[in-house]
Amino acid sequence: MVKKISIGLLGLGTVGSGVVKIIENHQDKLMHQVGCPVEVKRILVNDLEKERNVEVDATKLTKNVEEILHDPEIDVVIEVMGGIEETRDYVLTALRNNKHVVTANKDLMALYGSELLTVASESNCDLFYEASVAGGIPILRGLVEGLSSDRITKMMGIVNGTTNFILTKMSKEGRAYDNVLAEAQELGYAESDPTADVEGLDAARKMTILSTLGFSMKIDLDDVRVKGISSVTEEDLRYSKQLGYTMKLIGYAHRDGEEVEVSVQPTLLADTHPLAAVNDEYNAVYVYGEAVGETMFYGPGAGSLPTATAVVSDLVGVMKNMRLGVNGKSAVAPQFPKQLKNEDKMFSKYFLRIHVKDQVGAFADLTTLFSNYGVSFEKIIQLPVKNSDLAEIVVVTHQASLKDYETIMEELRGLKILDSIKSSYRVEGEALA
Amino acid sequence: MVKKISIGLLGLGTVGSGVVKIIENHQDKLMHQVGCPVEVKRILVNDLEKERNVEVDATKLTKNVEEILHDPEIDVVIEVMGGIEETRDYVLTALRNNKHVVTANKDLMALYGSELLTVASESNCDLFYEASVAGGIPILRGLVEGLSSDRITKMMGIVNGTTNFILTKMSKEGRAYDNVLAEAQELGYAESDPTADVEGLDAARKMTILSTLGFSMKIDLDDVRVKGISSVTEEDLRYSKQLGYTMKLIGYAHRDGEEVEVSVQPTLLADTHPLAAVNDEYNAVYVYGEAVGETMFYGPGAGSLPTATAVVSDLVGVMKNMRLGVNGKSAVAPQFPKQLKNEDKMFSKYFLRIHVKDQVGAFADLTTLFSNYGVSFEKIIQLPVKNSDLAEIVVVTHQASLKDYETIMEELRGLKILDSIKSSYRVEGEALA
Incomplete structure (x- = not known):
C-alpha cells in the first residue's frame, strides 16, 4: 500500500499557484478521500527568484526538469506550464518513467492526446486532463x-x-x-x-x-x-x-x-x-x-480557480487509483478505428439568407432548385431590400445532406436571379416561433 | 486487501432489475475500475415465484431480510424497495452491521437522512444516495x-x-x-x-x-x-x-x-x-x-435506467472506498448547527397581480402602501378588466424582505380600492423585456 504520494509540478503561474494552495489548504480532506498524505515535492519554474503569489519553500523550486522527470520518488506530474512540443516531450518522459500525469493543456491534448493516452496505457499510468476542456465543468x-x-x-x-x-x-x-x-x-x-x-x-x-x-x-x-x-x-x-x-x-x-x-x-x-x-x-x-x-x-469555461480545482480533482482520481492499483484503466487510449461520415451522410437543417432580383418567378426558381434535390423549406421570409430592385429571402430548410446542400449552393451561384448569398448556417432543433 | 465484494439487494422492481443487469453486463468495466470482482449474492423480494424481466438464479431470492442484513459476507446493501419506516429499520440494521448502503429512496433520505448519515459515520460505513435526487444527474x-x-x-x-x-x-x-x-x-x-x-x-x-x-x-x-x-x-x-x-x-x-x-x-x-x-x-x-x-x-430526473445507472455509480464509489480503506468519510453527517433565516432576512423580488376599483387615485394608494415599506416597483402593467369597473394591475417589485412583503399583503387586503389579489410569486433574476 502506498504510504505517501509525491508530486512534481511543471509550472507555477496562476493555475500552478492555485494547485499548490488547494493541496496545502485541504490536506485533511485529501487525506480523508485518499487515505494517505500528499506533498508537492518539486516545482519547475523559469525564474527561481521571481515573486510568487503563493508561499513555497525555495528549495522545492528548480529550473531543471530532469529533477522531476527522473526522480523515482515522484509519483505524479502535474503539467500546468502550457506549450506544445517541449511539453509533449516532458509528458512522454514522465509517462515512460511510470509517473502519472495530470494536465490542463488543451493544445497538447488536441494535438497529441491519442499518442499520450496510448503511452499512458502502455505504462499503466493515468493521464487525466479534465481542466483542458471547460475548466469549471466536470x-x-x-x-x-x-x-x-x-x-x-x-x-x-x-x-x-x-x-x-x-x-x-x-x-x-x-x-x-x-x-x-x-x-x-x-x-x-x-x-x-x-x-x-x-x-x-x-x-x-x-x-x-x-x-x-x-x-x-x-x-x-x-x-x-x-x-x-x-x-x-x-x-x-x-x-x-x-x-x-x-x-x-x-x-x-x-x-x-x-x-x-x-x-x-x-x-x-x-x-x-x-x-x-x-x-x-x-x-x-x-x-x-x-x-x-x-x-x-x-x-x-475558464478562470484560474476553476481550472486549479479541476486539476486537483484529477489528482485525487489518480491518487485513489494508485492506492487501488488500477491506474491506466479509467482513461484509455481510443479503442475504435476512426470512421468519418461522408458529406452525403451529414444531415442538417440550414438557414440561408440571399439577395435576389425582385422579379416575377424569382422565388419559384429558388424553390425548384431546392426541390430538385428533395429539399423543402420549413420557414420563409421575403422582403424588399430598401432603395434597390432586390429582394431579401431568408429560408430555413428541412433536413438536407451537406453534399446536396453544397451542390445546391453551387447551382444557386449560377442562377440569374441571384444577386448575392449573404449568409448560411446550420440549424439545430425545432423552433416554436 | 478486499478480494471480492458481495452485494445484498433489497427490491427487484424495475430499478432493482436494472441494477442486476448493469452489474452483470459490465463485470469487466467494474473490475477495471475497482480492481476486484463484484457479485449480487442475495435479493429480497415479496414473491419468490413472480416472473422477472431479468434472469436471476432462483437460489439468490429470499423473502427473509435477515438473510441479507445479518450475512457477514455481504459488504454492501442496495436499497431499491421504497417505503419509509420499515426501510429505515433495514438500513439502520445494515449500517450497524457494518454494511455500506446505497439507496435510491428520496422519502427515506428526506425524513431520516441526517440520522442515517450519522449512524453511517459512527459505523465507518458509506451511505450513498445519488439516485434519490434527479436520478439521471450526478x-x-x-x-x-x-x-x-x-x-x-x-x-x-x-x-x-x-x-x-x-x-x-x-x-x-x-x-x-x-x-x-x-x-x-x-x-x-x-x-x-x-x-x-x-x-x-x-x-x-x-x-x-x-x-x-x-x-x-x-x-x-x-x-x-x-x-x-x-x-x-x-x-x-x-x-x-x-x-x-x-x-x-x-x-x-x-x-x-x-x-x-x-x-x-x-x-x-x-x-x-x-x-x-x-x-x-x-x-x-x-x-x-x-x-x-x-x-x-x-x-x-427519473426513469428506471438513469436511476439504476446512478445506483451503480454509487456502488462503484463504495467499492473503491472499501479497497482504499476510507469508507464513511466522503458522505458525512451534517457538521453545522441548523440556523434558519428569519423572514426579515429573506429577500426577493415579487410579482403581484391584483384587481382594483378603476378609480382615480387607486394606483397612487398602491404605490404609497409599498413605498411606506421602502419597496418600489421595477415593472408595472395596468389594464381595464373587460365588462367591469375594475382594473387589473400587475407589478414586479424591487427587492423586499418576506416580512415586509407579507405585511404589505396584509394591509393591501384592507385597502378600499382592492377588489381581489389574483396571484403573487417570487421573482428571480433580471429580465430583459
Whole structure:
C-alpha cells in the first residue's frame, strides 16, 4: 500500500499557484478521500527568484526538469506550464518513467492526446486532463462515468467563452461584431489577436478532445470542420431571433452507427434548446447517451480557480487509483478505428439568407432548385431590400445532406436571379416561433 | 486487501432489475475500475415465484431480510424497495452491521437522512444516495466534489418532472392547469393522485436532501416553505412571458453568512437564466459556489435506467472506498448547527397581480402602501378588466424582505380600492423585456 504520494509540478503561474494552495489548504480532506498524505515535492519554474503569489519553500523550486522527470520518488506530474512540443516531450518522459500525469493543456491534448493516452496505457499510468476542456465543468469525468454503462451518440458544446460573450452581446444589444469584439478585448475576454477564439480553433481543439474521448476514436484536429463567427452580422441575429432561434458557436460531434462527424460552426439553435440559454462567457456541454438520454453540464469555461480545482480533482482520481492499483484503466487510449461520415451522410437543417432580383418567378426558381434535390423549406421570409430592385429571402430548410446542400449552393451561384448569398448556417432543433 | 465484494439487494422492481443487469453486463468495466470482482449474492423480494424481466438464479431470492442484513459476507446493501419506516429499520440494521448502503429512496433520505448519515459515520460505513435526487444527474457527487474546495451559497433546482411538464405545456400552449394535468396523467407523467407532485412535496423532499448536503446542516422537511402549482393560471403565465420571465417550480436554498432558507414555490425566472430553458419533464440543479461560480447540471430526473445507472455509480464509489480503506468519510453527517433565516432576512423580488376599483387615485394608494415599506416597483402593467369597473394591475417589485412583503399583503387586503389579489410569486433574476 502506498504510504505517501509525491508530486512534481511543471509550472507555477496562476493555475500552478492555485494547485499548490488547494493541496496545502485541504490536506485533511485529501487525506480523508485518499487515505494517505500528499506533498508537492518539486516545482519547475523559469525564474527561481521571481515573486510568487503563493508561499513555497525555495528549495522545492528548480529550473531543471530532469529533477522531476527522473526522480523515482515522484509519483505524479502535474503539467500546468502550457506549450506544445517541449511539453509533449516532458509528458512522454514522465509517462515512460511510470509517473502519472495530470494536465490542463488543451493544445497538447488536441494535438497529441491519442499518442499520450496510448503511452499512458502502455505504462499503466493515468493521464487525466479534465481542466483542458471547460475548466469549471466536470465534463470529462461525466463522459467517462457515463461511458461505463452507456453509448454516447451526440455531443454539442459551447466551449469557447470569448465567442459566446461576443454572440450574446451582439444578439441582446443589437451591436456589430467589431464593436463587441473591441469591448471584449478591453474587458480581457478576448486577446489582442483574437483569431484562435473567433475563428473557432480553440473550440475545435476542445471538440477534438471531447469527441476522441466520447467516441473512443482518434479524432484529429484536421477532422473537425471549422467556421468562426467573424462574419456573423446583426441581420443574421435579427432574423435568427425572429424565427425562434439563438445563434451560438456550437461544437457538434455526432455518431451514426460507427461513423462520426465533428464540426465547429455558428449554429441557429432553437430557443427551446437548453444550450440556447447559455450566455455571456459561460460554457456548457450537452451530451446525448442512448441510456441516460439528454444531459447537460454548465459552468465557467475558464478562470484560474476553476481550472486549479479541476486539476486537483484529477489528482485525487489518480491518487485513489494508485492506492487501488488500477491506474491506466479509467482513461484509455481510443479503442475504435476512426470512421468519418461522408458529406452525403451529414444531415442538417440550414438557414440561408440571399439577395435576389425582385422579379416575377424569382422565388419559384429558388424553390425548384431546392426541390430538385428533395429539399423543402420549413420557414420563409421575403422582403424588399430598401432603395434597390432586390429582394431579401431568408429560408430555413428541412433536413438536407451537406453534399446536396453544397451542390445546391453551387447551382444557386449560377442562377440569374441571384444577386448575392449573404449568409448560411446550420440549424439545430425545432423552433416554436 | 478486499478480494471480492458481495452485494445484498433489497427490491427487484424495475430499478432493482436494472441494477442486476448493469452489474452483470459490465463485470469487466467494474473490475477495471475497482480492481476486484463484484457479485449480487442475495435479493429480497415479496414473491419468490413472480416472473422477472431479468434472469436471476432462483437460489439468490429470499423473502427473509435477515438473510441479507445479518450475512457477514455481504459488504454492501442496495436499497431499491421504497417505503419509509420499515426501510429505515433495514438500513439502520445494515449500517450497524457494518454494511455500506446505497439507496435510491428520496422519502427515506428526506425524513431520516441526517440520522442515517450519522449512524453511517459512527459505523465507518458509506451511505450513498445519488439516485434519490434527479436520478439521471450526478448532482450529489458534484456537490461533494465541489464542497471539498468550495463553499456553496445558493442552490436552485427544477427537481420535479411532473410539475415542469405541466408548466411547460401551460406556458407554451396557453392551456389551463386542469387540462394539462389530465394529459400528464394519461401520459403517465402524473399519478392519479398528483398531490405530492403538484403541491411541491416531492420537490421539497429533494431540496431537504440537497440543502442538508450542500450546507452540511440538518435541514428538516418542515423547514422548507412549500407552495405548489395548482393555482397557477394562464393569465399568470401570459404576463410572465410578456415581462420576460418563465414560470418554474423552483426549489430555492440560500445561505447568507451562517443562516439559510429553503423553499419550493412557483417562481418567475428571468428568461435569460439557464434554468428557464429547462423544459418538459427534465430536471436541473443550479449551484452557486464561491470559488467556481455558477454551475448547472441538467438531465432526466427519473426513469428506471438513469436511476439504476446512478445506483451503480454509487456502488462503484463504495467499492473503491472499501479497497482504499476510507469508507464513511466522503458522505458525512451534517457538521453545522441548523440556523434558519428569519423572514426579515429573506429577500426577493415579487410579482403581484391584483384587481382594483378603476378609480382615480387607486394606483397612487398602491404605490404609497409599498413605498411606506421602502419597496418600489421595477415593472408595472395596468389594464381595464373587460365588462367591469375594475382594473387589473400587475407589478414586479424591487427587492423586499418576506416580512415586509407579507405585511404589505396584509394591509393591501384592507385597502378600499382592492377588489381581489389574483396571484403573487417570487421573482428571480433580471429580465430583459
